[in-house]
Amino acid sequence: MTLFGLTWDYLTTASSWTGDGALLDRLVEQLLLTVTALGLALVVALPLALWLGHLGRGGFVAVNVSNMGRAIPTFALLAVLVTADWPGPAYFGPYGRAGLATLIALGLFALPPLVTNAYTAVREVPADVLEAADGMGMSGAQRFWRVELPLALPLVLSGVRLALVQVWATATIAALVAGPGVGAIIVSGFARNHYSEGIGAALVVAVVALLLEIAAASAQRIVRAPVGRRP
Amino acid sequence: MTLVAATTEPSCYSAFVNEWWCAQYVEDRHADIIAATTEHLRITVAAVLLGLVLAFPLALLARRFPRLESTVLGVSTGLYTIPSLALFPLLVPFTGLSATTVVIGLAVYALTILVRGLLDGLRSVPEEVVESAVGLGYGSTRLLLKVQLPLALPVLVASLRVATVSTVALTTVGTLVSYGGLGDLISHAVQRNFRAELVTAAVLCVVIALVLDVALVVLQRLLTPWTRSTGRATR
Known part of the structure; x- marks a missing residue:
């Protein structure tokens, strides 16, 4: 039987989906990791980046954070976290083996797109608009909430979308350090020469990635609509 | 009578000490390290070059037929969202299970960044420059090669830097099919809890990324001497 046939068999067998550590279990685990990490990163990054953008300071931080995030391999950071005494490979509640290490890595890799986009978004609000706001006698806070934030929102959201893609990818890679997520099935499939399992799980990861991207793009379109007057 | 005692200290990379950084490890295993680094560089360079070669016709096609642009960008962005650990399988x-698998997978990611870079770069060429070239009798091929591409270079190189740096990092994931360059060392280090090997491989990854990044900046400065006089740093 061909590899495609075996993969199809694997994906259409109920026991591949249900049961301990099967596809559904792992999928829920990975979605939980993604949502938690993205939420934490949003809470940390957005207030800071938006505030710096409002003040117009710390631009070099935004750019350098982004460049460093690209140069450090996700896999290497995960490996360091798992090999260290803390957080190490311990189980962490519903997040599975090496759950804490994975959450930290996911959160860190979500920061660059969030920080860079939010900062740039506020900085790119046209100067004449800001002058008009000042001329109308708006206070700094008013200017931020009524002018800068609404105008910056589309670009902030595209940062969130990038972060989501990044977090989902990193959550998959966590399996390379025996971590949680659907990636664990990919890695174990390849390690045991059960390629059809690895390829089947990879297909699931890819499809969910595309669905997340489509959902994020639609959410972005909905939010953008009222502010759509910008060129 | 003296007891037979261990005459040498355990090396800093023995399992009892397991230090994060160990020069002795680098010295003892330099052959493995060099082999992994070479493989890493080969895969990275091959993937970025393949991405660049594929990006050109796609970008030119998107420019010639504007309706295709959203399709090209949409498909490449879709592929970009697929995690590397899922794309390789x-x-x-x-x-x-070959290096080709890793190179093609990484080229897909590089392609997405480079097509955008090319399109943005070509779009950044001032309209009046194109018009005067046409007025001077430049045909479309000569216009592209002699005027548009050179002027698009700064934006193209910026995207090439992003693509290269992220490809260096992503190559490590190729360890899934046993062709991950330094990623193979990282993978081995995690399995054996071998800290010195892990840190050495990770540091080398970052160093390769930085060196290639600087090399591209230098290349751009050599290729576009006219941008220097503006005194503005090119990002």
Whole structure:
């Protein structure tokens, strides 16, 4: 039987989906990791980046954070976290083996797109608009909430979308350090020469990635609509 | 009578000490390290070059037929969202457990960044420059090669830097099919809890990324001497 046939068999067998550590279990685990990490990163990054953008300071931080995030391999950071005494490979509640290490890595890799986009978004609000706001006698806070934030929102959201893609990818890679997520099935499939399992799980990861991207793009379109007057 | 005692200290990379940084490890295993670094560089360079070669016709096609632009960008962005650990297995039925699988997978990611860079770069060429070239009798090929591409270079190189740096990092994931360059060392280090090997491989990854990044900046400065006089740093 061909590899495609075996993969199809694997994906259409109920026991591949249900049961301990099967596809559904792992999928829920990975979605939980993604949502938690993205939420934490949003809470940390957005207030800071938006505030710096409002003040117009710390631009070099935004750019350098982004460049460093690209140069450090996700896999290497995960490996360091798992090999260290803390957080190490311990189980962490519903997040599975090496759950804490994975959450930290996911959160860190979500920061660059969030920080860079939010900062740039506020900085790119046209100067004449800001002058008009000042001329109308708006206070700094008013200017931020009524002018800068609404105008910056589309670009902030595209940062969130990038972060989501990044977090989902990193959550998959966590399996390379025996971590949680659907990636664990990919890695174990390849390690045991059960390629059809690895390829089947990879297909699931890819499809969910595309669905997340489509959902994020639609959410972005909905939010953008009222502010759509910008060129 | 003296007891037979261990005459030498355990080396800093023995399992009892397991230090994060160990020069002795680098010295003892330099052959492995060099082999992994070479493989890493080969895969990275091959993937970025393949991405660049594929990006050109796609970008030119998107420019010639504007309706295709959203399709080209949409498909490449879709592929970009697929995690590398999932993309490599999907290529395995076609290319097997080989370096080719890793190179093609990474080229797909580089392609997405480079097509955008090319399109943005060509768009940044001032309209009046194109018009005067046409007025001077430049045909479309000569216009592209002699005027548009050189002027698009700064934006193109910026995207090439992003693509290269992220490809260096992503190559490590190729360890899934046993062709991950330094990623193979990281993988081995995690399995054996071998800290010195892990840190050495990770540091080398970052160093390769930085060196290639600087090399591209230098290349751009050599290729576009006219941008220097503006005194503005090119990002």
